[in-house]
Each structure stands twice: as C-alpha cells, then as structure tokens.
Amino acid sequence: MAEQKPLEEIRRIIAPYERVLLLGCGTCMTVCGAGGEREVSFLNSALRVAQAKSSDGIHSFSEYTVKRQCDFEFLDMLVDKVNEVDAILSLGCGIGVQVVAERFPDMPVLPGVNTSFMGMAKEWGVWDERCAACGDCRLAETAGICPITRCTKGILNGPCAGTKNGKCEANKDMDCAWILIYKRLERLQQLDKMRRYYPPRNFRVIPRPRRIVMKADVEPGEDNG
Amino acid sequence: MDNYQASRMREASRGRGLIPPCQVACPLHMEIGEYVDLVAQGKVLEALQVIRDGNPFPSICAYVCTHPCEDACRRSQVDKPIAIRALKRFAVEFGGDRMIQLEAETTQSEKVAVVGSGPAGLACAYYLRKLGYPVTIFEAYSELGGMLRVGIPQYRLPREVVDTEVQRLIHMGVEIKANTRVISLDLLFDMSYKAVFITVGAHQSLRMGIEGEESPGVIDGATFLREVNLGLKPSLGERVAVVGGGNVAMDAARAAVRLGTSKVSILYRRSRAEMPAGPDEIEQALEEGVETMFLVAPTKMKRENGRLSVTCVRMELGEPDAGGRRRPVPIKDSEFNREFDTLITAIGQAPQISEDFRLRLGRGSTIQVDPVTLITNRTGVFAGGDAVTGPATVTQALASGRQAAFRIDDYLRHRYPLADKEAEETLSGELLPETIEMIRKIERLEPPLLSPEARAKEFKSVELIYNWEAAVAEARRCLRCGMGAEILFQDKCATCLTCLRICPYHVPYLDERGTIQIPADQCQACGICVTECPARAIVLRKPYDRRHIDEELEHALKSAAASKSKPLIIGFCCQYGLFGTGALASLWREGKAGIWIVPVLCVANLEEGHVLRAFEMGAEGVFIAGCGEQCSRENTAFWVLQRVERIRRALSQIGLEPERLQTFNLHATEGDTAEALDNFTERIGGLCLASVIRQEVKS
Numbered sequence: 001m002a003e004q005k006p007l008e009e010i011r012r013i014i015a016p017y018e019r020v021l022l023l024g025c026g027t028c029m030t031v032c033g034a035g036g037e038r039e040v041s042f043l044n045s046a047l048r049v050a051q052a053k054s055s056d057g058i059h060s061f062s063e064y065t066v067k068r069q070c071d072f073e074f075l076d077m078l079v080d081k082v083n084e085v086d087a088i089l090s091l092g093c094g095i096g097v098q099v100v101a102e103r104f105p106d107m108p109v110l111p112g113v114n115t116s117f118m119g120m121a122k123e124w125g126v127w128d129e130r131c132a133a134c135g136d137c138r139l140a141e142t143a144g145i146c147p148i149t150r151c152t153k154g155i156l157n158g159p160c161a162g163t164k165n166g167k168c169e170a171n172k173d174m175d176c177a178w179i180l181i182y183k184r185l186e187r188l189q190q191l192d193k194m195r196r197y198y199p200p201r202n203f204r205v206i207p208r209p210r211r212i213v214m215k216a217d218v219e220p221g222e223d224n225g
Numbered sequence: 226m227d228n229y230q231a232s233r234m235r236e237a238s239r240g241r242g243l244i245p246p247c248q249v250a251c252p253l254h255m256e257i258g259e260y261v262d263l264v265a266q267g268k269v270l271e272a273l274q275v276i277r278d279g280n281p282f283p284s285i286c287a288y289v290c291t292h293p294c295e296d297a298c299r300r301s302q303v304d305k306p307i308a309i310r311a312l313k314r315f316a317v318e319f320g321g322d323r324m325i326q327l328e329a330e331t332t333q334s335e336k337v338a339v340v341g342s343g344p345a346g347l348a349c350a351y352y353l354r355k356l357g358y359p360v361t362i363f364e365a366y367s368e369l370g371g372m373l374r375v376g377i378p379q380y381r382l383p384r385e386v387v388d389t390e391v392q393r394l395i396h397m398g399v400e401i402k403a404n405t406r407v408i409s410l411d412l413l414f415d416m417s418y419k420a421v422f423i424t425v426g427a428h429q430s431l432r433m434g435i436e437g438e439e440s441p442g443v444i445d446g447a448t449f450l451r452e453v454n455l456g457l458k459p460s461l462g463e464r465v466a467v468v469g470g471g472n473v474a475m476d477a478a479r480a481a482v483r484l485g486t487s488k489v490s491i492l493y494r495r496s497r498a499e500m501p502a503g504p505d506e507i508e509q510a511l512e513e514g515v516e517t518m519f520l521v522a523p524t525k526m527k528r529e530n531g532r533l534s535v536t537c538v539r540m541e542l543g544e545p546d547a548g549g550r551r552r553p554v555p556i557k558d559s560e561f562n563r564e565f566d567t568l569i570t571a572i573g574q575a576p577q578i579s580e581d582f583r584l585r586l587g588r589g590s591t592i593q594v595d596p597v598t599l600i601t602n603r604t605g606v607f608a609g610g611d612a613v614t615g616p617a618t619v620t621q622a623l624a625s626g627r628q629a630a631f632r633i634d635d636y637l638r639h640r641y642p643l644a645d646k647e648a649e650e651t652l653s654g655e656l657l658p659e660t661i662e663m664i665r666k667i668e669r670l671e672p673p674l675l676s677p678e679a680r681a682k683e684f685k686s687v688e689l690i691y692n693w694e695a696a697v698a699e700a701r702r703c704l705r706c707g708m709g710a711e712i713l714f715q716d717k718c719a720t721c722l723t724c725l726r727i728c729p730y731h732v733p734y735l736d737e738r739g740t741i742q743i744p745a746d747q748c749q750a751c752g753i754c755v756t757e758c759p760a761r762a763i764v765l766r767k768p769y770d771r772r773h774i775d776e777e778l779e780h781a782l783k784s785a786a787a788s789k790s791k792p793l794i795i796g797f798c799c800q801y802g803l804f805g806t807g808a809l810a811s812l813w814r815e816g817k818a819g820i821w822i823v824p825v826l827c828v829a830n831l832e833e834g835h836v837l838r839a840f841e842m843g844a845e846g847v848f849i850a851g852c853g854e855q856c857s858r859e860n861t862a863f864w865v866l867q868r869v870e871r872i873r874r875a876l877s878q879i880g881l882e883p884e885r886l887q888t889f890n891l892h893a894t895e896g897d898t899a900e901a902l903d904n905f906t907e908r909i910g911g912l913c914l915a916s917v918i919r920q921e922v923k924s
Binding site (some may be wrong): 006007008014026027030031033037038039041042045048050051052053054065067110121124138 | 720725729761840842880881
C-alpha cells in the first residue's frame with residue numbers, strides 16, 4: 001500500500017528537470033489507488049494546473065503505465081519514451097523506483113509515492129496494514145492475527161495492561177490485537193496457545209538485504225543419478 | 226446521403242452498444258433508446274431526426290402505434306415502462322415535424338406501381354422515392370390513406386396528420402391516382418411499370434354465420450367505420466350493440482358514442498383479460514360510457530317491430546386454444562334476448578383480392594409471399610401489409626412497406642436480396658431482483674387526456690401532448706439498456722475490485738476463475754466505475770457521453786479565450802433536467818460575465834481531469850451543477866463530492882483556494898441557483914483581486 005506524495009514535494013523534486021515521464025504501475029499501485037493509470041493522469045493534470053498558476057519552471061509531462069515496474073522485461077518497452085525525457089517520476093512502489101533506476105542507469109528516477117505497508121482493503125478507499133514481512137511468521141500460534149503489525153507495541157506475549165474494552169490504549173478506535181487473538185483462539189478451542197511464553201525473536205536471523213533462492217544450484221551436463 | 230451519414234455517426238457514437246429490447250420489438254427497429262435520451266436532454270430537433278431516420282411517418286405512429294416497444298421495455302420490471310409513444314408524439318410536435326419538407330430526385334428509370342395507399346403502400350412509395358424510383362400510387366377511394374383514413378377514427382388519428390404525410394409524398398414526386406381501382410396487373414405491366422406492390426389491406430368484415438345476419442340494422446364494423454370516417458353520419462338509433470373484442474370493436478363503439486347513441490354495449494364471447502384490443506382503448510371506451518357484456522355471444526337475430534331482437538348465449542372459458550387464449554364454450558340453456566336498434570359486427574377482417582390478379586392466396590384469403598423478398602407467385606409482383614398478414618398494426622404495415630421498397634430495389638437492380646440489417650448483438654435477460662431493488666423508482670407520467678365528457682361529443686383527438694418538463698422527466702426514466710459498462714481492456718484490469726465495491730447496483734461480480742464480469746443485462750450505465758477504475762480498463766458501451774465532455778469543454782475554453790471576459794468561470798452542468806429544462810440555460814443565454822457552461826451527460830461522468838483542465842486553461846473558478854432530485858440515480862452526489870474533495874486537496878497543495886470549486890444542486894434542487902451562482906461569481910471575483918494584489922506585493 002502506498003499514497004501519492006504531496007504535490008509540493010513532487011514539484012520540488014522534479015524542479016530541475018524539464019521533461020518528466022510520469023510512470024504508473026499497473027499492479028499493486030493500481031490496486032491501492034496510488035499509482036495506476038487513473039492516478040498518473042490525475043497527477044499530470046494537477047501538475048499542469050500548478051505550472052499554469054505559477055511562473056516558476058516550464059515542464060513538459062508525458063505519462064505511461066506499465067503492467068509492473070518491478071521486472072526489467074516490462075520496462076524494455078519504455079526505451080524510446082525514456083530517451084525523450086530528462087527524468088522519470090515513478091509512481092511504483094519503492095521496488096519499482098529502484099528497478100526502473102537500475103534499468104535506466106543514466107536517467108534520474110524519482111519516487112512519486114510513499115510506499116507504506118503491506119495490507120488489505122478494509123472497504124473501498126480504506127486500507128489496513130496486515131504484514132510486516134518479518135520473515136519469521138508466527139500466525140499459527142496467534143490464530144491468524146499478526147501481533148507484530150496489529151499490536152501497537154508489536155509484543156509477542158499480550159495483551160499488555162493498556163487494553164481496555166477490547167481497544168488499545170494508544171487509540172481507542174483501534175482493536176487490541178491480543179484481545180482479537182484471544183477471542184479467536186477461544187473460538188477455535190486453542191486457548192492453550194495463550195498460556196505459552198514466546199521468547200523474544202532473534203532479529204539476527206534476518207540479515208538485510210534478504211534474498212530468496214528458489215532455483216537449485218545445478219551445473220548443466222551434470223548427471224543427477 | 227445526409228441521413229446516411231447522420232446514422233453512421235450515430236452508429237459510431239453508440240459504440241459497442243447492444244440492441245435494447247424496445248428496438249428489437251419495434252417492427253421498424255427504431256433507435257428508441259437514442260431518441261428517448263435526446264428528449265431527456267431537451268434536444269427535440271435531434272430526437273425528431275433520429276425518429277425520422279427510422280420511420281417514414283412518425284406523426285402517424287405518434288398517434289396510433291400500439292407500442293410493442295413499451296411491452297418489451299425492461300423498466301416494467303422495476304415499475305412501469307417508458308411512455309415511448311407519447312414521447313415520440315412530443316418530439317414530433319415540439320420538433321416541428323409538420324414543417325419538414327422532403328425532396329427526392331429521380332435517379333432510376335424503372336417505374337413502380339403501388340396498389341393501395343394504406344400505411345404499407347405509402348411507406349413503400351416513400352422509400353422507393355428516396356431510392357430514386359418514379360412511383361405511382363393507385364387508390365380505389367377518393368382519398369389516400371387506406372385504413373389510416375377509413376378505418377381509424379379521427380379521435381385517434383386526426384385527418385390533418387394523414388393529409389400532411391400525403392402532401393409530403395406528393396412533394397417528393399410520388400404520382401397519385403385516386404378513384405382508380407386496379408382491375409388487372411397485366412395492364413400495369415403494359416403501362417410499363419416494372420414492379421408492382423400490392424397492398425390493398427383487409428377491408429372485408431368476417432361474417433358471424435348466424436341466422437338473421439342479413440337483417441336491416443346489422444352492419445359490419447369496417448363498413449360502419451368507413452362511412453363515419455368519410456364524413457357520413459349513419460343513423461344508429463338509441464341502442465347499439467358491438468360484437469367483438471378487438472380494436473375495431475372499440476373504435477366502432479366509441480364512434481357510436483360520438484354519433485350520439487345513448488347506449489352502446491360491447492358483446493364479447495371471452496372475458497376482458499382475453500380482449501385483443503389495447504388496454505388503453507378499452508379503458509378509454511369504458512370512461513366514455515360504453516357498456517361491456519363479457520362471455521356473451523349472439524346466436525340469432527330477428528327484425529321485429531322496427532327493432533332488432535338478438536338472442537344471445539352465455540359462455541364459459543374452456544381449454545386454451547392453439548393461440549393460448551382460453552376457448553369460449555356455450556353454457557347450456559343460457560339463452561336470453563336483448564333488443565337493439567343496430568348491431569355492429571367486428572369479429573375480424575380479411576383481404577379481398579381480385580381473382581384477376583392471379584395471385585396465390587393462403588389462409589384467410591391473404592396473399593402468399595416469400596417472407597424475405599415479399600415476392601408473390603408472379604414475377605415483379607410484391608405484396609405486403611394487411612393483404613398478406615391479415616389485420617395487423619400500422620407500424621407492422623410501415624415495416625412491410627419499407628421492406629418491400631428495399632426488396633423491389635434489389636429486384637430491379639438484379640441484386641441478391643440482402644438481409645435488412647447486419648445481425649447486431651441484442652440485449653436479453655431479465656433484471657435481477659438485487660438490481661431492481663437499487664433502481665430508483667420513478668412514476669410513469671402519462672400524457673393528459675381530454676375529459677370523457679368533452680370527448681364523447683366530438684371526434685377531436687383524445688390524447689394531448691406532454692409539456693416540456695413532463696416529457697424530459699418521463700424520458701429520464703429510461704434504463705439505457707445495452708449501453709452499460711464493459712471491461713474493454715482485460716489485460717489492464719488489475720482485479721482491484723473497485724468496480725465490484727462501488728457499483729450502486731451491485732452488478733459486477735467475480736467469476737470462478739477470478740475474473741471480474743460486468744453483465745450487460747444488469748448494468749445501468751451510470752458510468753461511476755468507468756471514472757473510478759484505477760486502471761482505466763472500463764468503458765461505457767456508449768462512449769459518446771464522455772467524449773462529449775472533452776469536446777464541450779475545449780469548445781467552451783476556446784470561446785472563453787476569444788471573449789476575454791473576466792473572471793473566467795467554467796460550469797459543468799447536467800445536461801439532463803436542469804440545463805435541458807432551462808433553469809441554467811437562461812443564465813447561459815444572458816452570457817453572464819465570464820461564465821461558460823459545459824453541458825455534461827450526468828455529472829457522475831465528470832472526471833477530475835476535466836475540472837483540472839479548466840483551471841489549467843485559466844478558469845478562476847469552476848462549479849458543478851447537478852439536476853437535484855430530478856436525478857434518476859441515488860449516488861451521483863456522493864461520487865461527485867468524492868472527486869470534488871480530491872480536487873480541492875490538490876488545489877490547496879498548489880496554493881489555490883479550495884472554494885474556487887463549488888457544487889450546486891447536487892442532492893436536491895436548491896432554492897435559487899441563480900442567486901447562489903451570483904454569490905459564487907462575486908467570491909471568485911474577490912479571490913482574483915486578492916491574488917492580483919498578492920502578485921503585486923511580491924513583485
């Protein structure tokens with residue numbers, strides 16, 4: 001999930017560049033309403049109004065939306081367009097911006113959105129965080145409710161003393177994740193999972209940047225028998 | 226070719242629309258959705274143009290069409306069908322149909338004879354003239370029109386209407402030979418006619434086949450109506466019985482009322498539910514004091530003491546017959562006598578075809594033709610109308626005449642007959658209860674009628690015309706079947722579920738393969754998902770509505786730039802209702818300093834880009850005006866305001882005052898839009914001044 005950066009910020013970061021390509025992303029950024037074709041077009045219109053109403057800087061904008069910015073192959077079709085601009089404002093997530101930058105090494109690539117979290121649509125126009133990508137999933141013990149993201153403190157042995165009427169002390173409109181976990185475990189008749197102590201996690205097992213290798217390390221021509 | 230081009234353009238604007246059920250049901254396949262939508266925008270001239278493209282004599286249909294379109298209208302699943310015929314009448318009258326003059330050039334040499342001047346004959350002559358053929362109409366009576374003149378009473382179809390159409394045909398160069406009964410087709414070919422269209426109608430009343438049918442005082446419906454319609458006043462006496470339950474029976478009964486008969490009774494052997502006459506006709510007859518005797522059939526008649534003694538038998542309904550109507554069965558020993566002065570039989574009519582024509586006849590002495598080419602057993606002889614189908618409707622006759630004209634053209638040009646129209650996809654399917662529930666119920670507005678007292682005295686037209694507001698309101702009820710949204714770019718669709726979540730009618734759904742489907746038969750074409758789709762993957766099947774906004778906006782901006790009046794204010798106004806009926810149109814006409822109106826086909830179709838474009842091009846203020854509670858939808862205001870909020874946020878980030886964007890009349894009709902608009906203009910003037918001062922101070 002992400003949201004578009006404020007217009008002032010976008011205008012500031014594109015200021016040095018005359019010709020700017022507004023590059024949308026047709027997958028996650030479309031789904032979360034931050035950087036799909038519609039948002040690219042809105043941003044284009046808004047930037048043009050801003051330019052018309054102030055006298056500083058003459059930009060020309062072009063827009064395009066690729067299916068996904070996070071794979072080089074989708075970016076190959078941009079070569080001609082990129083040759084005609086001075087900078088790319090990517091409305092992809094942080095990954096998209098970096099992949100575009102890597103694909104076009106001579107081109108300044110700027111972020112147009114603030115990539116915020118991994119989550120779900122609560123309803124139309126409302127998104128909630130659900131996963132922190134911690135790399136050490138404990139959802140089996142917590143009845144499918146993640147205390148890392150949904151508890152303000154992210155504690156592994158909750159609830160804390162700040163829970164009141166099922167809500168969190170930090171925000172009385174927010175459900176206490178540990179109360180939710182308790183209720184769901186009760187429903188699943190697994191309350192024994194509440195009675196266990198979970199030791200602190202060892203963050204050293206998660207070295208950054210992370211890499212996942214799925215393919216096996218085999219040599220061509222090597223006999224597997 | 227102008228018409229052709231116009232219809233091509235319309236085809237393009239209709240885009241990938243599916244043919245709606247009303248158009249399928251219309252014998253002429255008129256573009257009903259199109260002209261109803263134009264009436265809803267108050268564009269009567271354009272509506273009339275669409276109507277004229279699909280119908281040679283719209284003024285006639287406007288009065289007498291039995292509107293099968295309304296029977297097929299899917300709005301009847303929600304509340305009541307759109308009053309399509311009455312809207313056509315409105316467009317015909319307000320669009321100035323009678324002022325239209327038509328010209329036709331003769332480009333072909335083959336002469337065509339049309340035998341009979343009923344609706345089929347007139348339509349055939351009309352289209353043959355348009356195709357450039359010299360045409361002669363032969364009519365046995367002194368006046369043209371066939372059943373339009375001698376069958377349909379004046380109170381349903383004023384004679385001037387038929388006269389106007391006949392005059393128009395004469396102006397188009399159709400040669401008329403009235404008082405000329407054709408006795409031999411060979412003679413016509415000897416007179417160098419290359420093709421003949423036989424459309425002599427079905428004027429011969431069927432006989433009841435009972436004792437005493439020849440008695441004085443018994444008259445058949447067709448003859449009676451002919452006499453009345455030709456201006457004779459047959460004397461009927463005090464008490465009149467009409468036997469039959471069809472439209473001719475209703476016409477005869479109502480004509481008898483107008484001739485001053487004190488008591489008119491309709492004798493029908495089935496019950497009211499089975500009556501073939503139009504429900505409106507029955508209703509209006511009852512209002513005028515016609516008495517009905519259901520499940521009664523005469524068995525014999527005798528003239529006694531100057532009166533007609535009629536023996537009747539009571540009936541009951543038995544098993545359904547082949548046509549699905551329940552067959553009446555006489556009840557034993559239920560005979561009774563009634564006395565009348567006159568009895569009018571109206572139990573059906575058949576064509577009467579001269580044997581000298583040497584045409585092969587079929588069931589009910591109708592002419593046998595090939596259904597596609599309308600050609601008879603004789604070379605170069607075509608037939609259509611009631612003479613082929615038996616008694617049918619005016620619109621069916623017009624369709625048959627048009628078909629004949631095109632097939633005669635094929636025949637004379639030695640072309641293989643082409644199908645009338647390329648098979649286009651039609652919209653079928655019932656509305657689901659979930660969809661119906663979400664559709665705003667809006668009462669059908671009937672056109673006003675003359676009071677029963679006023680109309681029983683004379684033969685004046687019973688039905689009056691809508692006024693402007695009523696017509697626009699009625700037309701807006703149209704559900705725009707077949708014009709809905711579709712995911713045109715499946716590859717762009719990110720399956721974000723936005724459309725599924727925001728559709729006011731809960732139409733989109735996820736199929737079992739995880740693909741979003743927007744069923745065309747449920748979509749109400751509100752366009753909200755089209756604007757909200759973050760991937761821009763959805764389009765309306767009628768893309769014109771959106772393109773229209775771009776075009777009108779650019780036009781307004783260009784005009785504004787030329788006029789240089791300040792401050793420039795752009796108003797996006799709903800073209801339905803408010804703009805159409807004139808509340809804002811007056812402001813627009815006065816050309817209030819710097820205000821330029823962009824008419825929008827529903828403000829729910831307005832995109833943020835349109836508003837931002839106006840600001841970009843120098844607008845100091847923008848307003849969006851809806852049509853208030855006239856809106857045929859519930860959610861328009863919500864979605865307009867969502868977009869307004871986004872734009873205001875962007876404006877304030879740019880350093881413009883958010884109040885430069887204003888909305889009017891979105892939820893409900895506000896007291897005085899003009900005053901509110903004046904205030905808005907003043908405020909924008911103030912903001913303008915302030916920004917100029919700021920600029921000065923800066924520099």
